[in-house]
Amino acid sequence: MAATVTQRLWAHGSVRFGVLVLGFMCLIALIAPLLGTVDPAAMDSNHINKAAGASGDFALLDGSTVAHTFWFGTDSFGRDLYSRVVYGARVSLWVGLSTALLSLALGGLLGMMAGYFRAVDTVLMRIMDGLMAIPAILLAIALVAALGANVGTVVVAIAIPEVPRVTRLVRSLVLTLREEPFVEAARALATPTPVILMRHILPNAMAPLLVQGTFVAASAVLTEAILSFLGLGLPPDIPTWGNIMAEGRVQFSQYPGNVLYPAMFLVPTVLAINLLGDGLRDVLDPKFARRGN
Secondary structure (H helix, E strand, O other): OHHHHHHHHHHOHHHHHHHHHHHHHHHHHHOHHHHOOOOOOOOOHHHOOOOOOEEEEEEOOOOOEEEEEEOOOEOOOOOEHHHHHHHHHHHHHHHHHHHHHHHHHHHHHHHHHHHHOHHHHHHHHHHHHHHHOOOHHHHHHHHHHHHOOOHHHHHHHHHHHHHHHHHHHHHHHHHHHOOOHHHHHHHHOOOOHHHHHHHHHHHHHHHHHHHHHHHHHHHHHHHHHHHHHOOOOOOOOOOOHHHHHHHHHHHOOOOOHHHHHHHHHHHHHHHHHHHHHHHHHHHHOHHHHHHHO
16 A cells, blocks of 8 residues: 555656655755865855856865865855855755644644644634734744744744644544544544544544645745845854845845855755645545546
8 A cells, every 4th residue: 555655656747856856955955064165154255256166265264275166156255155055955954844843743733632622622723813814924023033043943933823724724634533433433432532633533634734744844945035035034154045145135236146046946945845745635635636537
């Protein structure tokens, strides 16, 4: 059965494209120290706004110099743009993955409580409705301003607006699953409620949760870039694609590469995650599977 699902997933064009592109980006993030030519934080005032392909002796953080080729050029602080883009993949992908896991964990727990325990359903869902009434980007900005700008707080700030959406999804699934015969049979056998939720309900809700997780991850990568581009995300010394574009936008007309090079990595990453989610939905959701046939 697992082999059949895997074959169907790999046969889907969107899944295949998403896995290949996302796998390539993850590989870049994992081996960034090997791919990066110099420290992304190293600055050399002699090499400010160098063109792509330029070369020269670059001053390292320890005071030594090394003959270096600037494949993507340098930014307005004399930092190697290629190394910053490569290392930026680490932070951007980590924010996307962490946000997806956090929002799925919180939203999944709250959704199961709201769907299974009717006593807390009304109060909990009204709280979720209140959070959904606030624009996600404004809520994220407010949370970052209140908690401070670091990787952990940015992940929390981006995850909180996604929790109500996950909660509503899981709640709707649990409301249907709790009436299924296998759940009623488990209750008749006096199975503890936590066991019913974890063994009978959660596994049947995993496919929609997995699909939702991909969309949350794509949104998180994009939102982090937006926050950093606005100067409200991670500190400028941390290389992320959003930070690199934010620093380059002031001189975009003279040096467009400072914005375009990180964008060349950001756009296919978000596209690949979204296409992966679309493919997972088409294969794992029976309604879409039947429609495709």
